[in-house]
Amino acid sequence: MPRFFVPQRDIADGKARLQGGEFRHLQRVLRLREGDSVTVFDDAGGEHEGVIVSMSPRVATVRITASTAAGRESPLAVTLYQGVPKGRKMDLIVEKATELGVVAIIPFVSAFATASIAAAESKRERWQRIALAAAKQSGRTRIPEIGAALTFPEVVSAAAAMDRGLLFFENAGAVALPVPGGGDATAATAAVIVGPEGGFSSEEASRALNAGLAICSLGPRILRTETAAIVALALVQACFGDLVGTRSA
Numbered sequence: 584m585p586r587f588f589v590p591q592r593d594i595a596d597g598k599a600r601l602q603g604g605e606f607r608h609l610q611r612v613l614r615l616r617e618g619d620s621v622t623v624f625d626d627a628g629g630e631h632e633g634v635i636v637s638m639s640p641r642v643a644t645v646r647i648t649a650s651t652a653a654g655r656e657s658p659l660a661v662t663l664y665q666g667v668p669k670g671r672k673m674d675l676i677v678e679k680a681t682e683l684g685v686v687a688i689i690p691f692v693s694a695f696a697t698a699s700i701a702a703a704e705s706k707r708e709r710w711q712r713i714a715l716a717a718a719k720q721s722g723r724t725r726i727p728e729i730g731a732a733l734t735f736p737e738v739v740s741a742a743a744a745m746d747r748g749l750l751f752f753e754n755a756g757a758v759a760l761p762v763p764g765g766g767d768a769t770a771a772t773a774a775v776i777v778g779p780e781g782g783f784s785s786e787e788a789s790r791a792l793n794a795g796l797a798i799c800s801l802g803p804r805i806l807r808t809e810t811a812a813i814v815a816l817a818l819v820q821a822c823f824g825d826l827v828g829t830r831s832a
Contacts, residue, residue: 584622584632585613586719588726591625594647599623599633601643604712609635609643621645624724628652653724657684659824660772662745664689664738665812666779667698672809677710679809681717681727683816684824685775688714689730691738695781703732735787739794742774747823748796750776751815752788753805770823777812 587609593600601609601623609615617635623645624630630653633645663680667673667690680688688710690703710729718726733741742748747770776791783791792798801814820826 584620585609585615586622586624586722588715588719589623589625589645591627591629594623594625594629594631597647598636599631599645599647601645602641604715606641606643610638615643623647624653624719626726628656628724630724653722655722656725657820657824657826659684659770659820660686661816661819661824662687662689662741662772662774663812663816664691664733664742664774664776666691666693666696666777666808667703667732668779668808669697672807673706673710674713675809676812677713677727677729678717679813680816681714681723682721683813683826684723684820685727685816686725687728687730689733689738689741691733691735693735693778694784694787696779698779700732700734707731736790738776739791739796742776742791742796743794745772745774746770747773747819748776748791748794749774749799749815749819750783750788750791750796751801751811752778752798753782753801754785754788773819773823775812775815775819777808777815780808 587601587605589599589601615635617638619635622632630651631647632649633647635643636646637644663685665676677688692700707729714727714729788798801811
């Protein structure tokens with residue numbers, strides 16, 4: 584069933600109003616009509632089944648038939664700090680990070696980054712649209728925020744304020760995630776920091792270490808930045824969040 588995002592302010596009296604880009608997607612792309620069933624989710628964790636009851640030139644009204652509090656968000660609020668890569672690699676990173684449950688994605692520039700803060704800011708709106716589409720596809724009830732681009736010292740400062748701050752560095756050697764026994768119910772927030780092509784300088788790694796961040800390895804092979812982001816997030820969610828599998832007998 585098609586899923587759409589509706590801010591909670593646009594849900595009242597058992598009806599939801601779809602406007603803007605979500606309305607255009609409903610009307611022009613999916614070509615839905617009155618009587619069609621849809622699912623909408625809001626920015627307060629609610630998910631609602633409903634039926635389109637009216638359509639004007641700019642607004643579709645959905646009558647809500649059932650509402651639930653979907654439990655698909657991770658108990659760990661993960662922020663991905665991503666060194667801005669070349670080309671459109673960030674599009675893939677935003678999409679996959681959203682699927683992996685992050686609450687925010689913050690681009691940054693660093694010693695080996697080729698992009699500028701201004702260049703990153705010019706792409707922020709597109710990245711936010713990608714995050715919305717990925718949240719809808721993956722069944723999430725929260726859309727990650729694409730934050731303003733930062734400098735590396737700003738990233739270190741922000742990450743140090745979280746319960747866990749993890750910087751993934753190709754020269755960390757055999758240092759793995761600090762998870763003896765796995766799991767950590769005391770951690771509510773985590774920062775995952777992944778560099779651009781070329782990774783981090785030794786000075787940047789030292790700055791992060793001195794700020795109290797953990798410097799972690801992703802194994803003996805050098806991963807592309809987009810691969811590193813996906814692997815790092817999967818590991819963090821598996822260790823501290825809700826990415827758990829089942830074991831057969």
